[in-house]
Amino acid sequence: MRLAYGEAAKAFPIIGIPPIHSAHEPLVDAASFDELTGLPNRKSLWPLLEDAINRIPADKQVLALLVVDVDHFSFINTSIGYDRADKLLQLLAQRLDCSVRDHGVVARHGVDEFAVVLSGIPHAREVSAAAERIARAVAGPFTIDGVNVRITCSIGISLYPQDGGDTATLVRNANLALHRAKDIGRNNLQFFARELNERVVERARLDIALRSAVENHEMHMHYQPIADLQTGKLAGLEALARWKSRELGDVSPDRFIAVAEECGLIEQLGEWAIRCACQDIRYWLDHGYGVPRVAVNVSPRQFRDPSLATIVSNAMSEFGISADMLCLEVTENVLMQDTPACEATLARLAAIGIDLVLDDFGTGYSSLGYLKRYAFRKVKIDRSFIENIVTDSDDAAIARTVISMAHSLGIRVVAEGVETEEQCEFLMKNMCDEIQGFLYAPPLAPDALREFLREGRALPGRLLRQARPSRTLLLVDDETNIVAALKRLLRPANCTILTANSGREGLEIMSRHPVDVIVSDQRMPEMTGVEFLRRAKELSPDTIRIVLSGYTELQSVTDAVNEGAIYKFLTKPWDDCQLRAHIDEAFRRKEMADENRRLDLEVRTANFDLAVANRRLEEITQQQQQQIRRDEVSLHVVREALHHVALPVIGLDEDDYIAFVNVAAQGLLCGSGTLLGCDARDVMPELLAAVGSLGQGNSGTLDLKGATYCVNCHRMGQGSEARGILVTLTREPS
Known part of the structure; x- marks a missing residue:
C-alpha cells in the first residue's frame, strides 16, 4: 500500500495542525503502514507524535496519546478463529478512525492495540469525552460472516506536556496507564498519574530484592491464633509470611505477594512457607507444646502447579508431620481458573490427607457450588464483612447467610478480622464456630507464639456460645435529670445501667456494648425515640425496647408498635413500682428469649455435628466405592490374564x-x-x-x-x- 503524504494527512488529520506535506510530496513507503488495517503502523506513530508535539500552538492547548487495547483478544482469537479475528481488527480500525476523524489520527500500535493522537484540545475533560466515545464505538456489536461479536477495550491516556515532554515518555506513560486500566478489571479508561511511575519503580526494587530474600534468610513466618467460640480455646493457627529486607526494611505482604506472583517467585515462596510451617510444627512437638492444625496459604499460581501435592508430602515426610496437623488455604479465584487442573490437584491433596480451607469467602464470585463440589473443612468470612457487622445490617445479613449455608453442608466457619467483643458476641449468637483477629491474638513470631502456647490463652466465658450474659439496661433521654432519676430508681434491679443523652449516642453505645432492655424518651433533638428504637431494632433485634415519654404523637407510636420496634409505651410522670415491674418483666422476656436462643444453638450445634458426620460418611462411602471399583477392575484384569x-x-x-x-x-x-x-x-x-x-x-x-x-x-x-x-x-x- 502506498499513500501520498498529503493523502495520509487527509485520511488522518490532527486538529489544529495543518497538513504535514502537500500532495506533491513523494509517496510514503508502504513499510510505514499496517498491511491488515491500512492505518499508520508503530514505526510511523513516533514521527506523527513528534510532529504533533512540535506543532502545538502557543496557547497551551492539550495533546493526548491514547493507547486502546482490546480486552481478552487471545480468547476472541480462539473462539471465532484467526481469519474472523483479522476481519474484526479491520472493522475496529475503521470504527476507531471514524470516531476520531475530526479530532486526531489512529495508528496500529500492536496486535490488538491501537494508538490515537489527539491535538488542539482546549481542555483535558474533552480528552475524557473522546475516550468514552471510543469505548462506546468499540463496544457496539460487530457482524463478521454472520456472527455477532461484542468486545470491550481498556484505554490508557497520557497528556502533553504534563505527563511527558517527549515522545518516548508519553508512550511509556500511556502504556503505564493502560496497565492500570487492566489491573482494575479492564473495560475502563485511566489517565496517567505520577503514582503509576512510582509504583513501577517500587515494583522493580521489590522484584530485585525479593529474588534473594529466601536465600538471605530475610523471610520469616508469623502465626495468628484462631479461637473456638464454643470452648474459647486455641483451635488453629494461620501461617503468615513476613519479609524484613536488609535494604527496604519491613515489607508488607500486600506489597510483596503481588510482586512474587508477577515475577514468577510465588512457587518458590510457597514451597518455603510449607516447609517452614512443617519445621516449626516439628519443633513445637519436640518441645512438648500442644499444637493445633496450621493453615498455609496457597496462591492461585502455586495451586496450578502439578507438583504441589508432592511438595507438601515431601515436607511432611522430612519433618515427620502427619496430615492432620496441616491444611491449605485457597481463595475462590483458585477454583475458577482451570477446573480439570484444579480437580486433579484437589484429588492429589485428598489422597495424602490434606484438608482445605476456603479463604475470603464472599469477596469473589462466591458460589454454593464451590462448597458442595469441593471438600472444604472450613470457610472464612472476609474481614471486610466483619468490620461493621454490628452497625451495618447488610454485613450482618451476609455473615448470617454464609454461616447458615456452610453449616447446612457440614462446614465450619471462621470469621477473620474480629477486633471487638461486640463483633465476637454477634458471631457467637449467630453460630459462627471460630474467630481470628486482634481480639484473641495478633500474628505472633515463633518466640511469642511459644509463650502464647504455654499460657493456654482463652476467650472470656461471656463471649462463648453457651454463656449466660448479665442484665444490661440502656437509658436514653436528653434531660440529664431524668436519666439520673431513673438510674437511682433502677439501681437495686441487679443490672448494668448504661446512659445516653441522644439517639445517636445510644446507637454508639450499642455498637460497643450488648444491651438487653432499652428505655428511651420520645421527644429528643436530632432523632425521636421511635426513630432511635427502629434503628436499634435493626442493629440488635433481640433487645426489648420501651418508650417512656410525656409527649405522645399517636400515629408514629402506633406504627412503631405495629411493626415491632416498640415493646411498650409508658408515660411520664411514672409510677416507680409500675416502672420497676415493667422493666423486670422486660428482662424476664429477654432472658426467656435468650434461653430459647441457647436451646436453639444447642439444637443447631447438634444438627451441625450431624451434618459434619454425614459429610464424613459420604466421603468415606465414596472412597470405599472407588476402592471397590478399583478392586473389581483388578479382579477382571487378573481373571482375563489367567484366562x-x-x-x-x-x-x-x-x-x-x-x-x-x-x-x-x-x-x-x-x-x-x-x-x-x-x-x-x-x-x-x-x-x-x-x-x-x-x-x-x-x-x-x-x-x-x-x-x-x-x-x-x-x-x-x-x-x-x-x-x-x-x-x-x-x-x-x-
Whole structure:
C-alpha cells in the first residue's frame, strides 16, 4: 500500500495542525503502514507524535496519546478463529478512525492495540469525552460472516506536556496507564498519574530484592491464633509470611505477594512457607507444646502447579508431620481458573490427607457450588464483612447467610478480622464456630507464639456460645435529670445501667456494648425515640425496647408498635413500682428469649455435628466405592490374564466345585461344553484324585490323554479372603 503524504494527512488529520506535506510530496513507503488495517503502523506513530508535539500552538492547548487495547483478544482469537479475528481488527480500525476523524489520527500500535493522537484540545475533560466515545464505538456489536461479536477495550491516556515532554515518555506513560486500566478489571479508561511511575519503580526494587530474600534468610513466618467460640480455646493457627529486607526494611505482604506472583517467585515462596510451617510444627512437638492444625496459604499460581501435592508430602515426610496437623488455604479465584487442573490437584491433596480451607469467602464470585463440589473443612468470612457487622445490617445479613449455608453442608466457619467483643458476641449468637483477629491474638513470631502456647490463652466465658450474659439496661433521654432519676430508681434491679443523652449516642453505645432492655424518651433533638428504637431494632433485634415519654404523637407510636420496634409505651410522670415491674418483666422476656436462643444453638450445634458426620460418611462411602471399583477392575484384569495364559489353570472352591477354568484347561479337560460351576468329582475325577494325593506337598504328576503333566497346587486364603485351590498343569517333556 502506498499513500501520498498529503493523502495520509487527509485520511488522518490532527486538529489544529495543518497538513504535514502537500500532495506533491513523494509517496510514503508502504513499510510505514499496517498491511491488515491500512492505518499508520508503530514505526510511523513516533514521527506523527513528534510532529504533533512540535506543532502545538502557543496557547497551551492539550495533546493526548491514547493507547486502546482490546480486552481478552487471545480468547476472541480462539473462539471465532484467526481469519474472523483479522476481519474484526479491520472493522475496529475503521470504527476507531471514524470516531476520531475530526479530532486526531489512529495508528496500529500492536496486535490488538491501537494508538490515537489527539491535538488542539482546549481542555483535558474533552480528552475524557473522546475516550468514552471510543469505548462506546468499540463496544457496539460487530457482524463478521454472520456472527455477532461484542468486545470491550481498556484505554490508557497520557497528556502533553504534563505527563511527558517527549515522545518516548508519553508512550511509556500511556502504556503505564493502560496497565492500570487492566489491573482494575479492564473495560475502563485511566489517565496517567505520577503514582503509576512510582509504583513501577517500587515494583522493580521489590522484584530485585525479593529474588534473594529466601536465600538471605530475610523471610520469616508469623502465626495468628484462631479461637473456638464454643470452648474459647486455641483451635488453629494461620501461617503468615513476613519479609524484613536488609535494604527496604519491613515489607508488607500486600506489597510483596503481588510482586512474587508477577515475577514468577510465588512457587518458590510457597514451597518455603510449607516447609517452614512443617519445621516449626516439628519443633513445637519436640518441645512438648500442644499444637493445633496450621493453615498455609496457597496462591492461585502455586495451586496450578502439578507438583504441589508432592511438595507438601515431601515436607511432611522430612519433618515427620502427619496430615492432620496441616491444611491449605485457597481463595475462590483458585477454583475458577482451570477446573480439570484444579480437580486433579484437589484429588492429589485428598489422597495424602490434606484438608482445605476456603479463604475470603464472599469477596469473589462466591458460589454454593464451590462448597458442595469441593471438600472444604472450613470457610472464612472476609474481614471486610466483619468490620461493621454490628452497625451495618447488610454485613450482618451476609455473615448470617454464609454461616447458615456452610453449616447446612457440614462446614465450619471462621470469621477473620474480629477486633471487638461486640463483633465476637454477634458471631457467637449467630453460630459462627471460630474467630481470628486482634481480639484473641495478633500474628505472633515463633518466640511469642511459644509463650502464647504455654499460657493456654482463652476467650472470656461471656463471649462463648453457651454463656449466660448479665442484665444490661440502656437509658436514653436528653434531660440529664431524668436519666439520673431513673438510674437511682433502677439501681437495686441487679443490672448494668448504661446512659445516653441522644439517639445517636445510644446507637454508639450499642455498637460497643450488648444491651438487653432499652428505655428511651420520645421527644429528643436530632432523632425521636421511635426513630432511635427502629434503628436499634435493626442493629440488635433481640433487645426489648420501651418508650417512656410525656409527649405522645399517636400515629408514629402506633406504627412503631405495629411493626415491632416498640415493646411498650409508658408515660411520664411514672409510677416507680409500675416502672420497676415493667422493666423486670422486660428482662424476664429477654432472658426467656435468650434461653430459647441457647436451646436453639444447642439444637443447631447438634444438627451441625450431624451434618459434619454425614459429610464424613459420604466421603468415606465414596472412597470405599472407588476402592471397590478399583478392586473389581483388578479382579477382571487378573481373571482375563489367567484366562489367556498358555498353561491350563483351574480354580476349585472349598467344596471342590470348579470356580475358574481358563481356555487351555477347558480344551485339555473337556474340549466342548463347559466346566465352570461343575463338581470336579464328576467331570475331572483323575485330576481331583491327583490333587488329593499330594498331601502336604504342592506338586505331583498326572497322566492325562497320553501325556504326563506336572500338577502344581496353591492353597488360597493365606494372604486374602479367598478359599480353595488353584491348580496349574505343566506338560512334561516326553
